[in-house]
Amino acid sequence: MALLEVTRVSKRFGGLVAVNEVDVTIEPGEIRGLIGPNGSGKSTLVNLVSGVYRTDGGEIKLEGRNITNLPAHTISHLHVSRTFQTIRLFGTLSVLENVMVGFYSRSKTNLTDVILNSPRLAREEAGLRKRAEELLELVELKPFKDQPGKSLTLGRQRVLEMARALATEPKLLILDEPAAGMNPSEKEWLVDVIRRINQSGVSILLIEHHMPVVMALAKRIAVMNFGLKIADGVPEEIRNNDAVIEAYLGRREDNAAIG
Amino acid sequence: MRFMRSYLWYLIGLVALLVLPQVVSSPYIMFLLNMAIIFVILALGLNVVFGMTGMLNLASLAFSGIGAYTSGILAVKLGLPFPLALIGAVVVAMLFGLMVGLPTIRIGGHYLAFMTIAFGEIMRLIFQNWTPVTGGALGLSGIKYASIGPLVLKTHWSYYHLSLTLLVIMVYVANRIRVSKLGRAFEAVRGSEVAARALGINTYYHKVLAFVLGAAFGGVAGTLYAFLMRYVDPGTFTFEESARVLTMVMVGGRGSIPGVIIGAFLLTFLPEWLRFLKDYYMAMYGLGILLIVLFLPGGVISLWDKVRSRFAAGRRAPAAQTSAGKR
Numbered sequence: 001m002a003l004l005e006v007t008r009v010s011k012r013f014g015g016l017v018a019v020n021e022v023d024v025t026i027e028p029g030e031i032r033g034l035i036g037p038n039g040s041g042k043s044t045l046v047n048l049v050s051g052v053y054r055t056d057g058g059e060i061k062l063e064g065r066n067i068t069n070l071p072a073h074t075i076s077h078l079h080v081s082r083t084f085q086t087i088r089l090f091g092t093l094s095v096l097e098n099v100m101v102g103f104y105s106r107s108k109t110n111l112t113d114v115i116l117n118s119p120r121l122a123r124e125e126a127g128l129r130k131r132a133e134e135l136l137e138l139v140e141l142k143p144f145k146d147q148p149g150k151s152l153t154l155g156r157q158r159v160l161e162m163a164r165a166l167a168t169e170p171k172l173l174i175l176d177e178p179a180a181g182m183n184p185s186e187k188e189w190l191v192d193v194i195r196r197i198n199q200s201g202v203s204i205l206l207i208e209h210h211m212p213v214v215m216a217l218a219k220r221i222a223v224m225n226f227g228l229k230i231a232d233g234v235p236e237e238i239r240n241n242d243a244v245i246e247a248y249l250g251r252r253e254d255n256a257a258i259g
Numbered sequence: 260m261r262f263m264r265s266y267l268w269y270l271i272g273l274v275a276l277l278v279l280p281q282v283v284s285s286p287y288i289m290f291l292l293n294m295a296i297i298f299v300i301l302a303l304g305l306n307v308v309f310g311m312t313g314m315l316n317l318a319s320l321a322f323s324g325i326g327a328y329t330s331g332i333l334a335v336k337l338g339l340p341f342p343l344a345l346i347g348a349v350v351v352a353m354l355f356g357l358m359v360g361l362p363t364i365r366i367g368g369h370y371l372a373f374m375t376i377a378f379g380e381i382m383r384l385i386f387q388n389w390t391p392v393t394g395g396a397l398g399l400s401g402i403k404y405a406s407i408g409p410l411v412l413k414t415h416w417s418y419y420h421l422s423l424t425l426l427v428i429m430v431y432v433a434n435r436i437r438v439s440k441l442g443r444a445f446e447a448v449r450g451s452e453v454a455a456r457a458l459g460i461n462t463y464y465h466k467v468l469a470f471v472l473g474a475a476f477g478g479v480a481g482t483l484y485a486f487l488m489r490y491v492d493p494g495t496f497t498f499e500e501s502a503r504v505l506t507m508v509m510v511g512g513r514g515s516i517p518g519v520i521i522g523a524f525l526l527t528f529l530p531e532w533l534r535f536l537k538d539y540y541m542a543m544y545g546l547g548i549l550l551i552v553l554f555l556p557g558g559v560i561s562l563w564d565k566v567r568s569r570f571a572a573g574r575r576a577p578a579a580q581t582s583a584g585k586r
C-alpha cells in the first residue's frame with residue numbers, strides 16, 4: 001500500500017486554481033521529488049497534505065486512511081511532518097528547545113506534573129533532552145544546541161527545522177525547498193543529511209528548485225505547472241520531457257520579459 | 260548549574276523583600292510594597308498570556324476585578340476566611356477566563372485585543388451597576404481583616420507577609436510554566452502558530468489554556484487587593500490600569516520572569532519617585548517608557564543579559580549564546 005495517496009486534489013484562491021486535480025503517490029521508504037516553476041502550486045499542495053489549507057475537492061489518504069481536511073495537529077499526530085519554505089523557527093527558544101517542542105504532543109505528563117515538577121516529569125524531560133540531542137547529532141547541529149535557533153545561518157536553520165520535524169516521529173517528512181538560500185557546500189551537506197534521515201526509515205517528499213539536489217536524491221519526480229501535474233517519472237524521463245522543458249523555458253522567457 | 264544560578268537570584272530577591280519591611284517605617288511605603296506585589300502577580304499572569312503565548316490581553320484588571328469582587332463577596336456575605344475566599348476567587352476568575360477565551364481566541368489576531376477591551380468595559384459596568392451583589396457605585400465594603408487561622412493581619416506590615424507568600428507561590432508557578440514543556444508550547448504558539456500546529460500542538464486549546472492560567476493570576480491579585488483595601492471600588496479596574504500592567508511587562512522584558520518582576524516594581528514606585536516633577540510628571544514618565552521600548556526592546560532585563568554576556572565573553576570564546584535558553 002502507498003504511504004501517501006493524493007487523488008484529484010484541488011485548491012482555489014478566488015479565481016486562481018493553485019492546485020488543479022493533482023494525483024501523487026508516495027511509497028514507503030522513498031524520497032519523492034516535486035518540482036515546478038515559481039507559483040506552480042507546490043507549496044499549496046504541501047499545505048493541503050499537512051492540513052494548513054482545506055481542499056476544494058479530492059482525497060488525501062495516509063496508509064489507506066482518509067486524512068483529507070483533518071486539522072494540522074491531528075495530521076502531525078498521524079506521523080506526517082514538514083518544514084517550511086519561509087523558515088518558521090520559534091524565535092525565543094534555543095536550538096535544543098525548538099526540537100523539544102516536537103515531542104510535546106506525545107508527552108505523557110499533565111499540568112499537575114508541570115506545576116509540581118513531579119519526578120515523572122523530570123524523568124520524561126531528561127529522556128527527551130537526550131533524544132533531542134541525538135536528533136541534533138543526526139543533523140550535525142549538536143554543537144549549537146544552547147544558542148538561540150534564530151542565530152544559526154540560514155542553511156542551518158533549515159536543517160534545524162528538519163530535526164524539529166523529526167521529533168514528531170514522522171513516517172513522512174515533507175521538505176519545502178530545503179536548499180533555498182544555501183551555498184554549494186551547504187547543499188552537499190543537505191543532500192547528505194536528507195539521505196541519512198531517509199535511511200533511518202523516514203519517507204520524504206522533497207520540493208526543490210535546485211535540480212542537482214533533487215536529481216541526487218529522488219528516484220521519482222513529479223512536475224507541476226500552473227496548478228497541474230504535467231509529468232511524473234524517473235529523473236531521466238523528466239529531464240527529457242517536452243512539457244517540462246517548455247514549462248521551465250516558458251518561465252525563463254517570462255522573466256526576460258519582466259526583467 | 261545555570262538553574263542553580265537563576266534560583267540564587269530569586270533567593271537574593273526574596274531575602275531583600277524580607278528585610279525591606281524592617282527598614283520601612285512609613286505605612287504608605289508598606290502599602291505601596293503590597294501594591295507592587297499585587298502588580299507583579301498581575302504582570303506575571305499577563306506574561307503567560309502575552310509574554311509567552313503572544314495574545315494581547317488588555318483586560319488584566321477585569322480579571323483582578325472579578326477576583327476582588329468574588330473574594331470580597333465570599334468574605335462579606337458568606338463570612339468565608341481569606342484562604343477559602345482566595346480559592347473561590349481563583350476558580351471564578353478561571354471560569355471567566357474560559358468563558359471569554361473560548362469564543363474570542365477562536366477569532367484571534369488583533370480582534371482579540373479589541374474584544375478584551377470590550378470585556379473589560381462590560382465587567383466595569385457590571386461592577387458599577389449590579390448593586391445588590393457588588394454594592395454598585397458605592398463599592399463593596401465590610402471586608403474583615405484577612406486572617407490565617409488565629410493570625411489576624413491588621414497592619415500593612417503583617418499583610419505584607421501574606422502578599423509575599425502568595426508572590427513566592429505565583430513566581431514559582433510562573434517559572435514552572437516557563438521552564439517546562441508547557442512554556443515551550445506557549446512560546447511555540449507565539450513564534451509561529453502554523454509551525455506549532457505542524458508539530459502536533461493544538462494551538463487553540465493551548466491559547467485558551469494560557470488565557471485561563473493568566474486569569475488565575477488575576478484572581479490571586481484581586482483577592483490580595485480586596486483584603487488589603489478591605490473595600491472594593493468599581494473605579495479601580497480600568498483599561499488604563501490594564502495598559503499599565505502591559506507596560507510593566509514590556510518595560511521589564513516580555514517573556515522574562517525576573518524582568519516582569521522588576522518591571523512591575525519599577526512602575527509601581529516610579530510614579531512616586533517622579534512626583535517632584537509635578538506637572539511634567541506624565542510627560543517624563545511617558546518619555547521614559549518610550550525610550551525603554553524603543554532602545555531596549557527586550558526590556559530592562561536585557562541590560563543584564565548584555566552585561567553578563569560581556570563577562571562571559573571575557574572568560575570563554577563564544578559569547579552571547581545563552582540568552583534564548585534562559586528566558
Ligand SMILES: Nc1ncnc2c1ncn2[C@@H]1O[C@H](COP(=O)(O)OP(=O)(O)OP(=O)(O)O)[C@@H](O)[C@H]1O
Nearest residue numbers: 013016018036037038039040041042043044045085
Ligand atoms: N494563501 C494564498 N492566497 C492567495 N493565493 C495564494 C495563496 N497561497 C498561494 N497562492 C497562489 O497560488 C499559486 C501557487 O502558489 P504556491 O506557493 O503553491 O507555488 P509554489 O509552486 O510553491 O511556488 P514557489 O516555487 O515560488 O514556492 C501562486 O499563484 C500563489 O500566488
Ligand SMILES: [Mg+2]
Nearest residue numbers: 042043044085
Ligand atoms: Mg513554494
